[in-house]
Amino acid sequence: MDIIGQFPLFYFPxxxxxxxxGMTGTIHILVSHTSVGAAMLFAFLAYKxxxxxxxxxxxxxxxxxxxxLIFSYVVGSITGPGIWYTATAASPRGISALIHNFVWVxxxxxxxxxxxxxxxxxxxxxxxxxxxxxxxxxxxTFAIASVGTLALIIGIISFMMWPGTAAYYATGSASxxxxxxxxxxxxxxxxxxMIMMSGVIGLVISSAxxxxxxxxxxxxxxxxxxxxxxxxxxxxxxxxxxxxxxxxNAHAVFNITKGSVIQTRIILAIVFSAYFLIAILRPKIIxxxxxxxxxxxxxxxxxxxxxxxxxxxxxxxxxxxYIYSNQIISRDVEGKGIKSELPLIAQKxxxxxxxxxxxRLRVITDENKLExxxxxxxxxCSNCHSLEKTxxxxxxxxxxxxxxxxxxxAILYAIGNGGMPYMPTLKLPDEEYDAIAEYIAxxxx
Numbered sequence: 001m002d003i004i005g006q007f008p009l010f011y012f013p014x015x016x017x018x019x020x021x022g023m024t025g026t027i028h029i030l031v032s033h034t035s036v037g038a039a040m041l042f043a044f045l046a047y048k049x050x051x052x053x054x055x056x057x058x059x060x061x062x063x064x065x066x067x068x069l070i071f072s073y074v075v076g077s078i079t080g081p082g083i084w085y086t087a088t089a090a091s092p093r094g095i096s097a098l099i100h101n102f103v104w105v106x107x108x109x110x111x112x113x114x115x116x117x118x119x120x121x122x123x124x125x126x127x128x129x130x131x132x133x134x135x136x137x138x139x140x141t142f143a144i145a146s147v148g149t150l151a152l153i154i155g156i157i158s159f160m161m162w163p164g165t166a167a168y169y170a171t172g173s174a175s176x177x178x179x180x181x182x183x184x185x186x187x188x189x190x191x192x193x194m195i196m197m198s199g200v201i202g203l204v205i206s207s208a209x210x211x212x213x214x215x216x217x218x219x220x221x222x223x224x225x226x227x228x229x230x231x232x233x234x235x236x237x238x239x240x241x242x243x244x245x246x247x248x249n250a251h252a253v254f255n256i257t258k259g260s261v262i263q264t265r266i267i268l269a270i271v272f273s274a275y276f277l278i279a280i281l282r283p284k285i286i287x288x289x290x291x292x293x294x295x296x297x298x299x300x301x302x303x304x305x306x307x308x309x310x311x312x313x314x315x316x317x318x319x320x321x322y323i324y325s326n327q328i329i330s331r332d333v334e335g336k337g338i339k340s341e342l343p344l345i346a347q348k349x350x351x352x353x354x355x356x357x358x359x360r361l362r363v364i365t366d367e368n369k370l371e372x373x374x375x376x377x378x379x380x381c382s383n384c385h386s387l388e389k390t391x392x393x394x395x396x397x398x399x400x401x402x403x404x405x406x407x408x409x410a411i412l413y414a415i416g417n418g419g420m421p422y423m424p425t426l427k428l429p430d431e432e433y434d435a436i437a438e439y440i441a442x443x444x445x
Contacts, residue, residue: 002348003355004341006327007092011378016386017090018311018325019393024086026307028079030197030299033190035072035116037198038064039139039146041227042123046139050132056216058127064205065124071201073120090383093327094160094318100336101177101320102156109152115145150194151187158183161314162247162321169322172335177320182245189238196231196272199224200298203279204291218283225279232272236265247321250313252421261309268302315384316424324424325383346427350379364431373439376432380424389443400440409437 012020042061049057087095099106119142127135155178158164164180167173202224209217243254254261275294279286316324322331322338329341344353351362351372361372377387385394400408414420416427428436 002344002353004353006354006356008356009378010089011382014386014388014390014392016393017383021083021086021090022311024079024082026304028076028083029307030303031072031076033194034197034201036146036150037194038068039143041198043139043143046136050136060220062124062127065120067205069120069124073117091318093323097319097323098156101174105152109149112145112149116149119145150190154187154190155183158186160319169333170335172333182242185238185242185245189235189242192231192234192238196228196235199228199231200295203286204288207286207288207291221279221283221286225276229276249421253313253315315422326380326424349429349432350376364435369435370439370442373435376436377439380426405437405441408440409433412436
């Protein structure tokens with residue numbers, strides 16, 4: 001029997017499968033980006049302290065490092081494996097594609113990461129026990145390792161959006177997959193955000209030093225304001241370049257929410273520019289509660305919507321523009337010996353080719369039609385949509401309210417014929433379309 005290489009279905013009610021990974025990933029990105037930005041900041045402060053004999057900067061670096069240990073490396077060590085766990089459950093073929101394309105890239109990234117973890121402990125706990133020149137050299141290597149980690153991961157993440165070159169599909173080469181046209185604008189966009197985050201975190205530490213050294217607190221608050229403002233400018237500049245390197249399906253998704261996205265970004269830019277200017281011009285105003293609140297604002301109003309937008313713009317694909325979000329292979333990749341599964345599914349139907357469909361549901365009858373429709377809907381749609389009436393993320397109820405069976409079926413036919421570029425072009429036998437439409441119509445959203 002013809003089968004496709006699917007895995008057992010993972011569905012998280014109310015939220016949909018992929019959003020578990022998204023929420024874990026957003027927290028991880030906040031702490032990991034802070035880590036890389038802090039590594040560059042450490043190198044800058046260590047250079048300044050060594051060249052100008054500023055021994056008063058070392059206590060600040062130690063406090064910053066202790067915060068970094070908890071905020072980035074402890075929380076990051078929890079959320080990092082959390083991403084692997086949720087991604088493997090929600091998108092096993094997507095993770096498999098990344099591993100098979102980038103196994104040595106990822107192995108190299110882990111070498112850099114291990115050095116980072118060792119390095120941050122050395123920088124914090126040995127800052128008073130080694131000479132300043134050795135400490136300076138260690139901060140340089142720590143920064144290089146952190147940026148190296150970033151560069152390798154960004155190449156992998158950019159591939160998830162698209163390889164950026166048709167050569168990859170012919171060669172299957174890791175270099176053709178890694179060096180897409182949006183890899184470098186994406187990397188510099190992230191570097192800008194990391195620089196900004198290092199300053200934002202630095203403001204928390206510098207504002208907390210007011211009682212012990214008010215003059216140094218003000219000086220460092222000003223410096224963190226300048227650093228944050230510079231990072232924010234770099235982020236905005238490369239964001240515009242990055243948007244110009246995205247595929248057509250990404251722009252189709254972006255255009256749906258373009259107005260609100262631009263409005264939100266303008267508001268955030270104004271708010272944070274004002275915050276950073278206050279830090280520069282009136283450093284006494286910045287205190288620890290305000291600085292801490294601004295971290296939460298970045299997470300909830302900046303990072304989460306931004307990551308959600310990036311994940312959305314990748315649709316209908318989850319990796320390389322050849323694996324759909326519902327885990328179906330949508331095109332040939334000759335260099336990897338991968339064949340599109342769409343022709344087989346169109347001919348046989350999902351029920352016949354998915355190895356994990358229960359035998360009693362492989363043939364549609366009047367008795368099992370609704371159950372089959374629910375299973376097909378989950379296999380086809382649940383990686384992006386929640387199905388319940390109380391669904392939180394991309395609920396189908398918001399798109400199909402009031403539609404009868406024939407209306408739903410017409411939409412399914414349109415999607416199957418490529419009428420919606422951000423949806424998988426998945427043609428099914430008419431009886432499977434009918435079962436899906438009957439199930440969705442029965443929910444009475």
